[in-house]
Amino acid sequence: MNTATPSPVKMLLPRATCTSQRICCVSGFQVDACRSSSLSKNLVVAAKDSIGWCGTSSVYSKQPLNRFLLPTGALVTSKSQDIPVPPLVGDEKIGVLLLNLGGPETLEDVQPFLFNLFADPDIIRLPRLFRFLQKPLAQFISVVRAPKSKEGYASIGGGSPLRQITDAQAEELRKSLWGKQVPAKVYVGMRYWHPFTEEAIEQIKRDGITKLVVLPLYPQFSISTSGSSLRLLESIFREDEYLVNMQHTVIPSWYQREGYIKAMSNLIEQELKKFDNPEKVVIFFSAHGVPLAYVEEAGDPYKAEMEECVDLIMEELEKRRITNAYSLAYQSRVGPVEWLKPYTDETIIELGKKGVKNLLAVPISFVSEHIETLEEIDVEYKELALKSGIENWGRVPALGCEPTFISDLADAVIESLPYVGAMAVSNLEARQSLVPLGSVEELLAVYDSKRRELPPPVTVWEWGWTRSAETWNGRAAMLAVLVLLVLEVTTGEGFLHQWGILPLFH
Numbered sequence: 425m426n427t428a429t430p431s432p433v434k435m436l437l438p439r440a441t442c443t444s445q446r447i448c449c450v451s452g453f454q455v456d457a458c459r460s461s462s463l464s465k466n467l468v469v470a471a472k473d474s475i476g477w478c479g480t481s482s483v484y485s486k487q488p489l490n491r492f493l494l495p496t497g498a499l500v501t502s503k504s505q506d507i508p509v510p511p512l513v514g515d516e517k518i519g520v521l522l523l524n525l526g527g528p529e530t531l532e533d534v535q536p537f538l539f540n541l542f543a544d545p546d547i548i549r550l551p552r553l554f555r556f557l558q559k560p561l562a563q564f565i566s567v568v569r570a571p572k573s574k575e576g577y578a579s580i581g582g583g584s585p586l587r588q589i590t591d592a593q594a595e596e597l598r599k600s601l602w603g604k605q606v607p608a609k610v611y612v613g614m615r616y617w618h619p620f621t622e623e624a625i626e627q628i629k630r631d632g633i634t635k636l637v638v639l640p641l642y643p644q645f646s647i648s649t650s651g652s653s654l655r656l657l658e659s660i661f662r663e664d665e666y667l668v669n670m671q672h673t674v675i676p677s678w679y680q681r682e683g684y685i686k687a688m689s690n691l692i693e694q695e696l697k698k699f700d701n702p703e704k705v706v707i708f709f710s711a712h713g714v715p716l717a718y719v720e721e722a723g724d725p726y727k728a729e730m731e732e733c734v735d736l737i738m739e740e741l742e743k744r745r746i747t748n749a750y751s752l753a754y755q756s757r758v759g760p761v762e763w764l765k766p767y768t769d770e771t772i773i774e775l776g777k778k779g780v781k782n783l784l785a786v787p788i789s790f791v792s793e794h795i796e797t798l799e800e801i802d803v804e805y806k807e808l809a810l811k812s813g814i815e816n817w818g819r820v821p822a823l824g825c826e827p828t829f830i831s832d833l834a835d836a837v838i839e840s841l842p843y844v845g846a847m848a849v850s851n852l853e854a855r856q857s858l859v860p861l862g863s864v865e866e867l868l869a870v871y872d873s874k875r876r877e878l879p880p881p882v883t884v885w886e887w888g889w890t891r892s893a894e895t896w897n898g899r900a901a902m903l904a905v906l907v908l909l910v911l912e913v914t915t916g917e918g919f920l921h922q923w924g925i926l927p928l929f930h
């Protein structure tokens with residue numbers, strides 16, 4: 425790190441950065457800043473290829489390189505590098521909050537974890553009138569599902585690896601940010617298990633973080649994942665004076681980032697090489713599904729983002745002269761409603777029937793190994809594939825702490841810093857930015873710290889004999905049955921007991 429005295433006056437500060445109240449001078453430029461300008465706030469004076477001198481209009485002194493001065497709202501770019509240089513922050517304390525799902529760490533955790541998951545109105549979306557049933561229903565479903573889920577977690581070692589992997593990702597991201605001159609603290613906030621988002625927020629407050637970048641660890645946005653975590657965060661922020669005043673921004677999704685696409689392509693390329701005839705392998709992207717109604721009724725961008733993501737990876741592979749056949753399907757459906765299609769299991773059978781012999785599964789919606797890669801894909805789908813006539817099976821590992829990926833996440837954080845607390849001036853500006861701040865307009869609107877309202881969880885209602893009405897009628901009927909079941913289980917009385925059926929479940 426070069427902390428030499430700045431060489432004699434040479435004003436190379438780009439004009440744009442001089443126009444805000446505070447100024448940031450960037451590395452790669454030799455600067456004697458705007459000392460004589462009318463601007464009297466903070467300055468950073470940087471010697472060539474370093475950032476090491478900070479000061480005010482009249483005095484500047486050698487300071488630790490980590491004391492950054494941030495031009496609030498101003499985008500800072502350096503002509504000497506492709507990646508924008510980090511904005512510099514004076515007494516600000518930068519935090520990055522990684523949002524993730526969380527998973528049970530022991531078999532005893534499974535049922536309460538499932539309860540938390542099903543009690544989330546973004547996972548089971550009840551009509552407003554029936555919201556009071558959310559928790560009893562969650563209790564019922566979690567108890568019924570727990571034995572099957574426990575079996576799955578038992579088969580992958582007795583618990584989810586998610587906490588460990590996310591902690592490791594947080595540490596690698598922290599190191600990468602520090603390496604890029606951004607001394608940020610990185611926190612992990614899980615939605616359904618420890619460390620809960622609330623716990624992370626308490627730590628953020630204790631640490632006195634003043635600027636927060638919120639980064640969901642899901643490449644593509646879904647109401648059921650990033651949306652749910654952000655909704656929770658919003659309710660926490662709204663009730664807390666410290667947080668209301670803390671500046672923050674959100675990176676809603678990042679599947680289109682070059683670094684992520686390249687990292688995924690690298691992994692696919694490596695796994696293809698393990699087959700005897702790599703060019704004959706069908707690349708089989710398998711994404712976690714969501715109920716179809718999320719996309720068709722509630723406007724979840726998940727499907728569109730997933731398809732675009734797959735296209736981008738295939739384009740990148742094509743640049744590397746890898747032009748294999750590929751397919752995208754959705755896995756892990758839960759419950760009786762229709763989910764995004766095609767389903768992974770049905771597609772595997774279909775591919776087998778078509779004579780496909782070599783299949784490379786690519787988990788695409790999540791960046792850690794978890795129960796659905798380690799059990800569902802590696803065991804269930806592999807078995808199904810082999811039964812369906814596929815002879816050679818491979819699976820791309822989840823990204824985990826892959827260096828290109830982590831470095832790209834760090835760049836995403838750095839690129840988002842100028843937006844912390846600053847409203848994107850327009851959607852156009854947001855779309856042009858490297859960080860997709862405008863890709864989910866409503867979310868941007870909400871999660872820019874100066875705007876608030878979230879889109880309601882249930883959106884569409886049409887009168888008459890329409891598809892929507894049918895769906896809701898069906899759900900109401902299902903609910904009525906479930907209410908009867910819950911009442912029966914809790915009171916020990918009802919038609920199933922009368923018929924002598926229910927005691928079988930005790």
Ligand SMILES: C=CC1=C(C)c2cc3[nH]c(cc4nc(cc5[nH]c(cc1n2)c(C)c5CCC(=O)O)C(CCC(=O)O)=C4C)c(C)c3C=C
Nearest residue numbers: 527528547573584646648649712713714758789790794795
């Ligand atoms: C992008 C990823 C995910 C989406 C979208 C998603 C939606 C979604 N999930 C359920 C129900 C369950 N998910 C469960 C586990 C689970 N889900 C994801 C990711 C997405 N879910 C992950 C990474 C995990 C595994 C965590 C781990 O412990 O390793 C479970 C529990 C496991 C099981 O019993 O199968 C359930 C249940 C719904 C209903 C939903 C969309 C509405």
Ligand SMILES: [Fe+2]
Nearest residue numbers: 525712713756
């Ligand atoms: Fe899930």
